Amino acid sequence: MNIEYYIVLSIALFCIGIAGVLTRRNAIIIFMCIELMLNAVNLLLVAFSKMHHLKGVAANPNAGIEGQLFVFFIMVVAAAEVSVGLAIIVMMYRNTHSVDVNFLNRLKH
Amino acid sequence: MSISEILFYFLSVMALGSALMVIISRNPVHSVLWLIVTFFAISGHYIMMNAQFLGIVNLIVYAGAIMVLFLFVIMLMNLNAETEPKKNKWLRMAGIVAGGCLLLVLVAALKDAEVRTSAVQLVDGDIGLIKQLGSVLFTDYVVPFEISSVLFLSAMVGAVVIGKKGD
Amino acid sequence: MIPVLLIVVPLLSGLAAFFIKQEKGVKTWALLSTVITLVVSLLGLTVLNKAANLHADAEWLPLLGSRFTVGLDGMGQVLCLLTAVAFPIILVATWNSTYKQAHNFYAFMLLSQAGLMGVFLAYDALLFYFFWELALIPAYFLCSIWGGEKRIPVTFKFFVYTFIGSLLMLVGIIYIYLHTPDQSFALDAFYKATLTNKEQGWIFWLFFIAFAIKMPVFPFHTWQPDAYEQSPTAVTMVLSGVMVKMGLFGVIRWLAPVLPMATWLNGDTVALLSVIGMIYASLIAMQQDDLKRLIAYSSIAHMGLMCMAIFVTSEQGMQGVMIQMFNHGVNIIGMWIVVELIERQTGTRKISELGGLAQKAPGLTIMLVIVALANVALPLTNAFIGEFLLFTGVFNSTVSKNSHWFAAAGGITIILSAVYTLNMIQKVFYGNTSSLTASFKDIRFNERLVLGILVIVIVVIGVYPRPFLALTQETVDTILSRMIIKQPS
Amino acid sequence: MKNVIQLVWLIPLLPLIGFLINGVFRKQLSKSLTSIIGSGVILGSFVVSLLIFLQVKQGHTGVVDLFNFISVGKLSIPFSFQVDQLSSIFLLVITGVGFLIHVYSAAYMHEEEGQHYARYFAYLNLFVFSMLLLVLGSNYVIMFIGWEGVGLCSYLLIGYWFKNVDYTNAAKKAFVMNRIGDLGFLLAIFWIINQFGSVTYSNVFEQVAANAKTLHGSAAIIGITLLLFVGATGKSAQIPLYTWLPDAMAGPTPVSALIHAATMVTAGIYMIARSNILYTLAPSTNTVVAIVGLATAAFAATIALKQNDIKKVLAYSTVSQLGYMFLGLGVGAYTGAVFHVMTHAFFKALLFLGAGSVIHGMHHEQDIRHMGGLKKYMPITHLTFLLGCIAIAGIPPFSGFFSKDEILAAAYGANKIYWIIGVITAGMTAFYMFRLYATTFLGQFRGGEHLHGHHPHESPAAMTIPLIVLAILSVIGGWVGIPEVLMPNAHSLEHFLDPIFKRSAEVATQLHLHTHDHPDHTTEYILMGVSVGVAVIAIFYAVARFSKRPELGEPTGFGKVLANKWYVDELYNAIIVKPLNWLGKFLNNFVERDVIDWTVNGVGKMISYSSRQVRLLQSGQVGSYVLLMVLGILAFFVIQFFVKK
């Protein structure tokens, strides 16, 4: 497979995520869409990692491995983010009984 | 078309389709489920690219832990299709158009990327194995590894602060 | 030594004044400080008039190429003297006015004096810019706290106007600084900056707008009548007597010699603006019913003439500017004192509500008439010397092809100034008393004293201007040697 | 005795001291002390002037440097005095007539409160000081100082009674009109500096003489002379700047005599006579000067025909006589003009003082319709006034005849039309003067009800003695200039002034300019006869007509136009004052407020308006924020990738 397929695939997933953020009002769904974006990035990173590995394996058997490690860290961060994010959403829900982001418009102008 | 290409297309269609379903589904629970499907598809890709460890972790952490957490929260809040807020039609259109445009622009921008012709050979190599990853992680990348613990600590403290009752 | 004292004395005493809560005490303190400043300034003119005493230089921002360089040349002497003379006179003249929170008032007054001194003394562009703004801030507070009804918006307009101008100038300063041979803010380095004509062209406007706003030159003047009207009169005196000179000073020290080519190229444009402004302001002054506004517009007209003389230049014109900067300050302060005295007693500045003061206050009338005659540049008053040189300079300039016309058109203001000044005298002082002026009392000793001093200055300079002209001769030669006096062939 | 010239600084200094003493101690000094100081200093000046005159007469002239006034670059203006024939004559006239008027004033102003009395004398002294500066200055700038100084004093004295709004208006008008002229003078000075690099007479005139060929008729010389003449029209009340002079009669009468008849208004003539060499080289300017002078003479005379205020008649008469002098200057009769200045100073001062005496006797009544028959009550005044009238009418051997005749003869030589109009004007002069005389002094007394039973009375000696002295001078003053045709070599004034105008004459010969052909003797006799005849006829007609049936009603028809001064004031008001006012209002109310200020405030308003609009972007909705962000990203990508740079 050529790398461009992966690029297109990742970007498509990424943009679906963005579109989700734009079109939904449920904070949880929006958050999920963001997770989708992160996964698209992960996919891309892994694909690039593979590509660089193939390019540089002759000189360095571990070529391209940092891409995968990066993905690992993204997952770590995402997990932390999810815990905090969901805590915030729950707190919000406790106060307003809604997860509708359009409901959040006390702060404006 | 080799088996790997067929697999690639299958997984890609599956990922894209289920991703679309995530944002289309009215019911939040369905969205979560579709997202899990997407993650599976992505994990499939990982495995195809010899990133076995990541593929497994993806399944365990994302599809497993994180998505369950989501599901749990949604269940807790008793969200369903009826309670799902609907966006203004125009804004929704605008969102879709903007997302689509971004896709077009990005693809157009990258269509003649410098790495276009680089092949990604499937099912070959062993950097994705836990052994390789682990050794690099604990040597070259030990600093970020330790630092991410700070991240987790802060997330933990944060969750406690937010979740703590009574003030 | 002298320049440093001139800045430091008012600065420190100003800061100290914030803490003297007793009104009488702070008044005396302020007067004492300004008198000391005056003495220092006079010493610098006479006993200690040695180059070593008149210049000071210290490390300030070596990394930026900026030094704390201050010095007194002829022009600096004149303007510092003006500043030093103006403040004690203002304080004595307004001695009987009371201000709420007097300590703040006098503190800000002294700080503004320090700022003004700094502007006139700085030989370093960055330092100059510093003081340029520092003079503005106390004035802003003075007008906004102790001013008239519409003080807040009006003063703010004044502030923003000048602030925009000075920021533009800052860009110009930075640009020149970056093009100096040794990356320095020193005046000498600025002279040596290598700039193409095109660069000079646009930097010129950056500087000029800043100075034009300060002077002010038509059409950048609209802050001025309002600001003068709303400020407490003591502050108006500072603004019009001394602060507007900053604009002229800036042009002479920082614009014309630094960007000679652009000054020469744009000379006619600026002169045209000035001439329009002179006639325009005079015509409007004729329509004013408020004494302060009348004097404000008259000041615009006078400043326009000086501005024109700098740009359509010749030696006489430049000398005229030097002496006229001082004269205008003295004369207009005299005018304001009279306005202040009238307003304090009658509570109005409306010309139409006054009248007949000559019967009630002959002393005041005589003083005012002399000051007013100086304002219309009658011979044997100081302003005649200035305006004569200015007009001669403009008329005989070799820089501009149109200089004859500028002089002739500007000359119209000689007539117009007589019209509005005499109108004012007639309506305020002659005729019969009105209900407001019926119980008017003549001036008291301190007021008589300051007005008397001003009148003496007016006449002495008017009759024997030689020392003054000699004082600034060298400065004028230096500046002219840097400017393009003749059309480059 | 040559050193007397070095004492010339005393002449202006004494009046200045008088001014300072009277001004500063005006509240302390008694009235008599005030008048003694005021008149005494002038007398002192007169004595010095006389001494100097005697020296000058022996040919000792010179320049006395006092100090360096202004010195910038190449331009150096010394404060120095020029003592020569021209200035010494003027010195005599100014201090002499001035002294008489001071003495006269001491009585005339006696009713004023002490402080104001002193103020009056202070002003008067200041005036004399300025006037002396004017004539003594050895350069144009010193002359200008005096020039504006006399304008100022005229302003102060016209508005002496400052409670009266009309008076202060008149004072203001005088000052402003003078200022218009002054601007011309100033511009001329600038131009002179431009051309010659100096303002000192000797220096300038030498250069002019040296470069006569190139300068002759050049734009510079014509410009300079025209501008100087503009200055002269202001000060000497010529068309179009004459209207202030009649209004100036608001001041006390001795002031009118001193300033508005004898001295200040002749400054213009002095200036042109002083600059004669410039004018000789500018023939076109001379034509302008002559025509303006002639027009003013005739025009003012017509107005004087119908005035009923005793001082107004004299005022217009002054304007008219000044016109004569300019006519003389315009046709090159410099001596004649100066001569006429001198004689005019005598008889016009006499007439004004006489009028003042009448007013004094009539308890401040000025309207001649309420007078009549004063001959009986005020014999000295009557007699002296009559002598003055004869002198101004140009009857030989009174002084007016000689000076006027000299001008007319020169006018005839230049252009016969000048002469014709001149003679008609002289006829009108005789007519209105005797109309005035007859209405005032002859016939029946008509002012009973205005005086509430009081009778008019003769004035005190302090007033009559100056009248007598001036009357004598009016009679014999002309004998210094008896024309060649009547008595050869008797024109001592011409010889005396010769050094002043010599250079002019030389230049004229050198360039073959003939300013005027001298008429032959026969013609001259005929001319004299005609002008005297016209005057005599006019006198008899006027006396006959007005001694019995004075004009008491309001004039009608053309008479009304004349009585209203051809409506010139109204015209000026309509074409200058009102438009200027309107322009000022327009600029103040529209341009200043609605254009400039509006623009400035508009920028502020625009910012706050855009602030209100821009902040709406901050809708509070996360969705729209993200949308805007995405749009921003899109824009960036489009710019970066698809916009060709």
Added chain:
Amino acid sequence: MNAIVISAIWGVVMMFSGIFSKNNAVIRGTAVTGLALLIVVNCLELDGTSLFKVNVHGLLYFNSFSLLFNTIAFGSTLLFTLLSGRDMERVGRSTPDYFALIFFILCGVSISSSFNSLLMLFLGIEIMSIPLYILTGTDKRNLKSNEASLKYFLMGSFSTGLMLMGIALIYGAKGGFGLDVIRFGTTELTPMISAGLLLLLVSMSFKVSAAPFHFWTPDVYDGAPTVFTSFMATVIKAAGFIAFLRLFDDAFGDLHPKWQLIVAVVTAATLVIGNITAVFQQSVKRMLAYSSIAQAGFMMFALVALNETGKQGLLFYTAAYSVATIGVFAVLIKMKDYTFEGFNGLAKRQPVLAATTAVFLLSLAGIPGTAGFMAKFYMLTAAVSNGHVLWLVIVGILCAAISVYYYFRVIQAMYFKDGEAQVAEVSGTFKFLLVVMAAIVVLLGIFPQWLLDKLYFFLI
């Protein structure tokens, strides 16, 4: 490295301090000690003494620039804690946790000032962001705080996503995350690098709230408890800038001409939107939020110019801006009413507060004699000497003139208007500290040499 380790450790200490002591003063004291310690160890490292010998494998790179910035950030935090530490207790009962979060944030700040790899950039920024999401939401009952927190979180995560996409693309093009790897041989803007650069630019713009990615700023700053707004608007924003500058200088410096225009456009937009919108605000707090956007516009000048002057200027700017802003916020916290009217007549009731606030505001407005002027002066000099962006300089000064409007509105309210400004009780120490800070502002304005000497000493 000293700072990273100590701040992380002290974060843990603070976490546990709550268990050992219920006395807030003790907790505050601990925090202050920690901050002082941080400053000391950081200065030690500046001097070349590294307490921890860790092989960072090129992922971090400590130079004097980053260390100096750390000092400024820690110093600002110390000032912040001293001035407003007490007010944290009013927000909620978890003071130790707040301090712990702040120390973790400082750890993130130190990382993002000295990263040498995109991975560390990512981690640093996340360590800064995640605790901030929490701190924003600490006023749990307050819906505004909730709302701000959620908005911040959603948009922050979104921008993280964008940043990661950018990193991925750069990685694809260059095969590594190290800044030196990226810089090496990158002379052309290939599509991938270009796209990655743009996405990084967007996400960093988001962090420093540059238009059009600033929308979160006013809402979050407004909604967050004022104490934390103060912290966010200063230390965090400055850290964002340092990271921004480091990234674009070290990784993309060679491509500067290619992206200069777009950054200049962002800068202009930020200046215009920030200043113009601030004009109409009725609440001082929200005005300060917009003002922070406007100030960000000025700080962007360093990026646009990307020369030595700009870099030094940015450090100076962060110091000047932080001190002034912390001061203004400290006073604001004490006010009962956050609207402009709430400040009416403050000068009479609290002359010291009013005078110091005036000094801070003058500094923010960039009046000579205050640190703010020297900061702006540096930025203008940097931009002018770059030579390509004079139009931006003009936009900048016009906007600076607009900024006078809203800063002076506060001064006008305090000094020129009559009213009864309601102020919470303030201690003498508080006033003293304010005066000290005002003095710092003025001294930095008159003798910037102080700080500049350090800059030169360490940078050259």
